[in-house]
Amino acid sequence: MSTHETDDGTGGWTPTWTQAMTDFRGEDGEPPFDDVTVRMTVPASVGGSHVRVELSNLFGEDPVRIARSAIGVRGRFVEVSIDGQSSIELPAGTSRWTDPVDLTVSHGDEIVADLYLPESTPYTTANGFTFDRSLPGDFVGSRAFPLGGSTPVETDESREFPATDTGTGPEPEPDGNGWSLPPGGPFLRTIEVAGAGAKAVVVCLGASSTAMGWPQYTAALLPADARIAVVNRGISGNRIRLDAPSATPSWGRAGLSRFDEDVLGTHGVTHLVIAYNSNDWSLPGRVTPLDEMPTLAQLIDGYRELIDRARTAGLAVLLTTVTPLAPDLAGVPGREGFRLAVNEWIRTSGHEFVDFDVAIRSVAHPSLLEDRYAAPDHTHPNVNGSKRLAQVMTEALARLQL
Template identity: 30%
Template sequence: MRLRLIMLGMALCASAATAAPREQPARWVGAWGYAVSPNPPGQLPPTPIALTAGPLVPLAAPPAASPPPAPIPKLDNPGGLPVDGSSAELANATIRQIVRVSAAGNAIRLRLSNESGVEPLSLGAVHVGLAEPDGSVQPGSDHVVTFGGHNGVMIPAGAPLLSDPIALPVKALDRLAISLHVPDRLIVRGARSLFHYVAGEAGDSTGAAQLPNARLARAPGLVTGVEVAATQPTNVIVTLGDSITEGSQSTANAFRGWPDRLAERLAARPGKTRWAVVNAGIGGNRLLRYGSGPNALARFDRDVLSVPGVKVLILLEGINDIGRGYTTKGSVEPATAEALQAAQRQIIERAHEHGIRVIGATLTPYKGATYWAEPGEAVRQALNGWIRTSGAYDGVIDFAPVVADKSDPLTFDRAYNDTDHLHPNDAGYRAMGDAIDLNMVTGE
């Protein structure tokens, strides 16, 4: 009997050795990203913001003392659709989010987020396909997105969720149309809004090539990441920062921020190893305090370390600490150069622990912005000098002189800023993206 058991065991081992090798799991890498901004810890979210599945219903008129609403930003709208710039609330509606991936792959998966929600978020159906310029889906590219094999899903409050793999091959710089049906009321609290295509008819239109009676409207970014199963070795660069990294004041839905330009240049660059770019900018973000999202130190693990394939971090952060700390009315929440340097050193050390190279970027000019003040300018100059000369970083991108007025380096060149003396326009972002030394950033 003992001999028979030994022979049986040997036969099983031989059978296992000759069986087909187990399929290796896909190597997922981040190819697009959007950082959400949950409410400060311990604080209740503000009143929900509003949009129905049919005509958009504006919020109640603000008090007379309130400032006028911000103007609708420049918007890529080749179809000439109606546009509503007010924040909105969704109910039994289909929204379509347009993203652009920065790496090629033979499959994708989506990262959805309810991290700003205080209640579970139900999605009745999700579809994804290659996007046409007008926001419609290219024929033959539509795919149903599943979650554990199911078409619908409930995302717990405060949580993200990964989809099942989707057999949709993509190339670098392909645009995707991701359509989501929200069967219930979507309560939008504390989340920044993007411009999405919104169906003008109630119900599930996720499978439609062209959304019925569509309009462009502000709505929350429910998809916060796209990962690809890379077809060749691919590394990822994460850009961590505030509105200047997010791309504020660039043409919305046109992908014209400086991280977008960096992705375009890397996609056109030959090489065995490819590089993707994931944007983790949040408008109003700070290094040391809460400001339109957790401070950079608090969100570092979620927005940088959790991105699969990340090898390089570009950090452009601190102007909001300075601007809000030293206003024309005096010091409110002072942020010294030493404190900002210490925060950046923390990010460098934490990234190095995970084998991530860190590139520091100098803060761009802001004289003329509403929160500019001489004491704050002195801090910016000191921080920029430290970034350039300390040796703390693995490399430096000196953005400041790229967009500065040559006759007054404390201000933006008018060709690169035509609004608020703080945020670049499309030309300014392009100049920033073109100024990056690709070999220095990639370490090649």
């Protein structure tokens, strides 16, 4: 697939950053926004000469009013509009593209997206782990951003991804042993650039380990002249076969359910990475009903359907093996045996694959994560682990001669 052509002479649009939007209604982790500015600082995968933004209220029950918004790079902010109007309304269940703005973005730049929400707005359609919330007021484009309950933060401050100013979680630790928490936030689904001349667009579909940031680290490792966009469509708790249970809607629709929107709906997509965790078979009987447990054949059929749908659309596909389970499950034969069987199929099925399991598992205890790659729960990769996964993914993309 080629990138979509613009109507303003700038060439095709290419995603430089994405997230998979999910439903946070009924989950009370984040209070509503009311007369505050939300700032999301996200890494650019590829560069371009023009920018546009996709804003989404897909899971909201009421319209979302954004009184003012802007995109900034290296201290320069440009206000954005829709149909020429700076005050934007997102009807419930919809997504809308902003008008293009003339703003140069380079590979590796931090793109700052500011949304001023003047009235009470629930945290509904969102993803990601870290974003900034201001003190009351409109601070769109402000260089000194007054964090709620904190002191102003300069927008041109140099900081390594992931961002350290958090709206929804603990800060990553500087030694890389803490949680890998990528930037994201509410209502911002996609940032695209025009004029990038991208050679490939790699969409990473998966669950928490994907959502936690190895795609962004992969993009950062690639040289700017590679012109490869690597974008994230991971959702924590997500499964291949089954949608989220009603109690935890933020786990999102199943990979099979959201494939058309999150993969085929990504402009210019050329490659799909299917990088799921163990949620399909580790959650049933523990967090979800036991009758949701798939057979191995059913799960493999789910993988095969994703592969077939991607190839029908002309996409190249890479699979990733499943990394070790939580320590309390690693010794349970049925669960660990399932993981080993899935990985055996991935390694022997004839499909291109990247061995995430080998990359971060313990050499001495292969059913567990290596300590230096494990987050505090010893289930997810920490910052070092996400960077290690990015390294092996970068090597795999090089083997494909992208």
